[in-house]
Amino acid sequence: MPNNIAFYILAALTLCSAIAAMALRNMVHCALCAAGAFAGIALVFLHLDAEFAGLAQILVYVGAVAILVLFAVLLTRGEEIKANIRRASRSWFSGVCASALVFAGIIVPIAYSPGLKHTPAATASAPVQKLGESFVNEYVLPLEVLGLLLTAALLGAVVIAMQDKKEETKSISQPENHPVQKEAVQ
């Protein structure tokens, strides 16, 4: 019974943060509430003894994705857009239909999956060592593909940053651009 109480508290926390992330008017508040929802999901993972998934969720989503979202919000000047947002969209009906379809698309396969019929194991089902072994043996190809994809993204980011720097070194190498000398010429 105490286990269930913990689950309900975590579920309420996650759902409230998720609803607040949708409903609040200030974009930064929304992003912070989304981070709270991520943390709630991570706690549910930890509650289910999935240590690695839960901690990776905190490390990636709360530590990195939430910060990225916040930077994006600050860079796009969310506060100016705020005034034009209407709380209830005119196309709310199609929105509800779409979300119901997506929800059904997730819940139906889960309900009919054979995994539900197994009784859960008494001890932690996925120790970190087993997880690591299956990563480098069974799932090595997806892991390598993911690594390649991320490396490509990293190189792309570096290339974008490099171009900016080249132009500026060019401009600084021309002595006319220096403000002090410009004033002296004038």
Added chain:
Amino acid sequence: MIENADQIFVILLHWLVGLVPEPWRPWLSYLLIIAAIMGVFGGLFAAATIAERKILGRIQNRYGPNRIKMFGIKTFGLIQPIADGIKMLIKEDIVPHAADKVVHYLAPIVLTTPIWMTFAVLPMGRNMTALDMDAGILFYFAMGSATELAVFMAGWSSHNKYSLLGSMRAIAQMISYEVPLVLSTIPVLMLAGTLSLTRVVDAQGGYLLGGFIPHWFILTPWGFAGCIIFLLAAMAESNRSPFDLPEGESEIIAGYLTEYSGFKYALFFLGEYVGMLAVSAMLVTLFLGGWHAPMKALEFIPSWIWFFGKTICVILLYIWSRATFPRIRLDQLLTFSWKFLVPLALANLVVAAVWHFTNGWATPLWASVRWLLCLFLIAVPFVLLGRSLDNKKQSPRLYHYAE
């Protein structure tokens, strides 16, 4: 008797828990462990602040705090933390009118809570791990990454340009130095073959050469390099001088702390010091053998004395470096992380792999060959990367908005 001194806290806990009826026992056990961690590390926090002020004073040829008296007795400033605590508690808590009140209120709480939680997975002595997690190291870094969000909350909610600039600096610094911090621990995980901190400490037990040389990871080439990288990255992660740009008072007042006063400021202060304690304890656990004694002959001293003694030595090293190094510039800070520490940590991974595959070289001659080979493999990238940091080869610093 020696056994008892080593296990005194474990025995005490079992005795106290045994006093209450059965269903309450786990709850009392959790409560006592939490109280012990908060008491001991809270005390260490107070001791660290006074030690820092006294040692900085000595190094800078002044007295440091020395006036405070209690009941008319001179204490040579040693109870200064109590006076500071009372002062912080009774100070007015000023919240700026334009501040985002809720976020401003929550930021110090979000900062300090995860930092306190990191102590749960640290093995503080034989059988003295509060929460022996299978993925303890991952837990530590997950909790550490949550503090970035708190720093952003503090800076943004203050509605002050210095606060926002300070928090942006802090986040850039924390994200940059988290990479070498995590990469420098990976060799330890590879060689110990586990993510559990208890088993990392177990892997460093035992002695060589008749009990004189311990089996600590710092005494291997990859462990030494990893330890130095971890030390530097940890210094930057906990915003300690010479990496204290987020609070550089000569540039941006106090960074994200500018609009905080009273006890909320004290909580940030506490978070910084307790974070430093946690990262020092982590360094001791990963590289300095945890609670193991440095010599077999010294094993009669209780394990927890060794753990806390080593942690205090690392903290003294932090204080010493604060007094002796000037603050570095933001571009130097980021260059140092991405162009020096990260490549060096990656090279260290290769060295750890070589060390792992030459495990069979057991005779004294081959063991020294293995040691020197690994030292060579890490020394070459160190020298090459160090040369690339040479100031003459770098383009002049660009001031994007100042011209």
